[in-house]
Amino acid sequence: MQTLDQELHFQSRIDNEEKIEPRDWMPEAYRHTLVRQISQHAHSEVVGMLPEGNWITRAPSLKRKLALLAKVQDEAGHGLYLYAACETLGVERADLIDQLLSGKAKYSSIFNYPTLTWADMGAIGWLVDGAAIMNQVPLCRCSYGPYARAMVRVCKEESFHQRQGYEILLTLCRGTEVQKEMAQDALNRWWWPSLMMFGPNDSDSEHSEQSMKWKIKRISNDDLRQKFVDITVPQAEYLGLTVPDKDLKYNEETGHYEFGKINWDEFWQVVKGHGPCNRERMEARIKAHEDGAWVREAAMAYSEKQKSKNQKVA
């Protein structure tokens, strides 16, 4: 009975736009949903470094290399903010990492696609970060305080990511025929996976309704996807590139673009681990984690030694 009262009180706080903080009472399902979502988000930032890391040593100029390094470093930081937000819910970082490395936890499927050319760095910044920003801006108003605060920080830092990506493509599109073809090829490969980043259609999204009620989620998958298409298509036109969708057309009446059917079979295949790079990404993460184990242990041993030294002096 008490729990029911607590739950009603909790929901009324949410309805009043109050933020929930770590030590406040919250339903177990709310806590569980947040741990799943925030840890997946953190894992995505961390795995998201891999496709771009592929091009750091081959960036075409020092300027591009600096920007790419800074972007990848930001992503490591974003992973950290998110893990820290998740830990306020009473889980341990080590357990979250285990869940990623054992394949129990998911991360955004977009990072299971390969980065074949330099133009992919442009397409990722423009489309993938663009879609991520679209998803993350409403999360700045999410009901859970630490998650919302982490998102404010992430969104602030991420705005340069999208602009540097677009600039890469703009440079290619103003270059030679071959460079422009490279940009078009990148758009062809990244367009549909970027639309999939918003998740299944609202009618098939299993967690959406409750998350909306709890104000973890503020805008539905389909609404965000539509907003992304409406904003992005004119940007593609400015580049002089063609969006790879025969059914794409502007509807004067609604003021929105209509677009073709998303291949959800492909989406679920990649989610289930059968994308082009799922295995490679996990192998890279596991290797990095295992290779770093001695560093983590040595740092702890050093700090213990310093502590006992200082005690002796005192």
Added chain:
Amino acid sequence: MKDWPLYEIFIRSKNGLSHKHVGSLHAADAEMAIENARDVYTRRMEGVSIWVVDSREITASNPAEQDALFDPAESKIYRHPTFYDVPEEVRHM
């Protein structure tokens, strides 16, 4: 291996302002926490000074006792300037 200890990070954004909590991170010791906080929280010149505090050293009030703790202040409106009537003609008060 278990996680390194958790540190809470406070940053002074510029002299004249107080340190403000910005988040937390794991580090082997306080010195490393400062170095990591520099890399994570001040990459864009967000700070001129960093405090790190071992999270276990923080004692926090219990949100369930929020009412008992803060209620006493609620009825004391005479602590606010608007509680007192001063005629319009009296200036600068």
